Amino acid sequence: MDSPLHRLEVYEGAPVEVIRGASRRAFENLIGLALAEAVDFVLIAGDLFDGEWRDYNTGLFFVRQMRRLDAAGIPVFVVAGNHDAAGQVTGGLPYPGNVVLFGHQSAQTRVLEGLRVAVHGRSFGRPAETENLAAGYPEPVPGFFNVGLLHTSVTGREGHAPYAPCSVGDLTGKGYDYWALGHVHQFEQVTLDPPVVFPGCIQGRHIREAGVKGCVLVRVDEGGALDVALRPLDVVRWVVLTVDVAGCGSREACLDRLQAVLPGVLAEHAPLPVVVRVTFVGACVAHGVLAADPEAWTQAVRAAALAVGGEGVWVEKVRLATRPEGAGSAADGGGPMGELADYLAALRADEGALADLGERLADVWRKLPPELRREGEVVRPDDPEGLRVLLDEAEALLLRRLREERS
Structure with a gap:
């Protein structure tokens, strides 16, 4: 969010202001979609912020958007990624009560009793996280729909630093019903059963983030069958x-x-x-x-x-x-x-x-x-x-x- 542009303003006619505000508008689209779909919860898999903020307006904007979800009774689960860990003020921001920011010391579990859902997550404690964080995630909660929230490169992805590396087997072997992954900026469904998904970023910031950008909307029926759909959110x-x-x-x-x-x-x-x-x-x-x-x-x-x-x-x-x-x-x-x-x-x-x-x-x-x-x-x-x-x-x-x- 509010990631700085590099040199775009030197080009005559470049839509600088449109692109500069695009990440906020895309995030507003995300919140609007969550409200329109009346989702049960929102997952954010890291790199909300790009290191240190230029000013506190970035954090205040995020808090205002979380308040919109809080007013609708929608909880939000967040793990910090490598860019978040690079900032000194990200973790100290007072979030609304509906936001759960997982700690970095060890993997934690939060449960939604009414939904019979368990969300497991762990944040980065440092920008260059080389530990296999997935290996320390807890066993699934019996009788619950178990979600793993993780910022990782898995086995490595071109153009992305090999942070929190793990194998696909490390993820699928946990017995979770769904893995929501961050770090990779392109949408990718790594496996289908269980779904291991990179939603990608919600707004491309430069040419290396070309194509449709958005979030993943996941529906689970009474029998446990999942429907995973990429929903565009980008504005440029x-x-x-x-x-x-x-x-x-x-x-x-x-x-x-x-x-x-x-x-x-x-x-x-x-x-x-x-x-x-x-x-x-x-x-x-x-x-x-x-x-x-x-x-x-x-x-x-x-x-x-x-x-x-x-x-x-x-x-x-x-x-x-x-x-x-x-x-x-x-x-x-x-x-x-x-x-x-x-x-x-x-x-x-x-x-x-x-x-x-x-x-x-x-x-x-x-x-x-x-x-x-x-x-x-x-x-x-x-x-x-x-x-x-x-x-x-x-x-x-x-x-x-x-x-x-x-x-």
């Missing part, structure tokens, strides 16, 4: 879009391809506004023109998207993964430009040479601001595909300058 959606421009002979033709597919993307995610990262792929004559001036091409793409979707779409970044159409087309028949093209082609094909290039760039990369490195705004020195794209852009730029000097 991040989308990764690939546009094939193979055979395009001009910049305008490439933009036409984008404008042809964009309406379908907007319709798929309507009525939400979308933030899009566009990657152009394919062999085309226009490659040199696009790669020679990446900034101009990015602004052209943003203008084309705006013409189609208006304020309902914003292009976060443009990636160029095209290539020249036809071997040797960039060399202009030999000479210095041919030598340059041949050299760069050999460099792109040589994994060892790319690794050496990455090592040469590593010192520069480490001097960049942390937010640039963290958000993937620049090519990583250990990413050969990214280095190849960088070489494509360098080749197009150098060839254009050589042609200008020759003319």
Whole structure:
């Protein structure tokens, strides 16, 4: 909640205020859904807050939302995750009486006698929790519907630190009826029987959290059968879009391809506004023109998207993964430009040479601001595909300058 944005405000036309307030609006949607469905209780599996708050308004907002549930008689069970544990004020916030925040010393059990439900949970006591917390969870309460609430990477998930690691067997072997997991930001149903579920985050904050975001609504019938459904809550959606421009002979033709597919993307995610990262792929004559001036091409793409979707779409970044159409087309028949093209082609094909290039760039990369490195705004020195794209852009730029000097 209120997780800070990194550098989005430097881009002209970026929906900064919309995205900055999106996590709160999504959380309001969560509370609204709980009230509309008259749920019996709410589970929050960690990382409510992103470390230290910028101000106490973040905590006060959360308390106000909990009061809405308290007024409806809906209890809330919470475990602290790695981001919560990084903050010094999170645990000291006085919550309403309907909120149960599990401690971090050992796993605890809270029961709802009227529902015959037992909720078992344990919070993180430190940001980098390496202990298998699941192993210490208690045995299920006989005759109750048993729920495990845990912040964990399980066996590991790409893009997420391996915190509170455990095996799937550690979870299913407990004999619980349902496991509600936090930490992983994508929805995933790890097992079906019993359900072990990552609901994901309720609002994407950047392009690595693309797609539908929401919560999981679980229904249990009298016979114990479970229905698990992902319910969208997000108010802004991040989308990764690939546009094939193979055979395009001009910049305008490439933009036409984008404008042809964009309406379908907007319709798929309507009525939400979308933030899009566009990657152009394919062999085309226009490659040199696009790669020679990446900034101009990015602004052209943003203008084309705006013409189609208006304020309902914003292009976060443009990636160029095209290539020249036809071997040797960039060399202009030999000479210095041919030598340059041949050299760069050999460099792109040589994994060892790319690794050496990455090592040469590593010192520069480490001097960049942390937010640039963290958000993937620049090519990583250990990413050969990214280095190849960088070489494509360098080749197009150098060839254009050589042609200008020759003319």
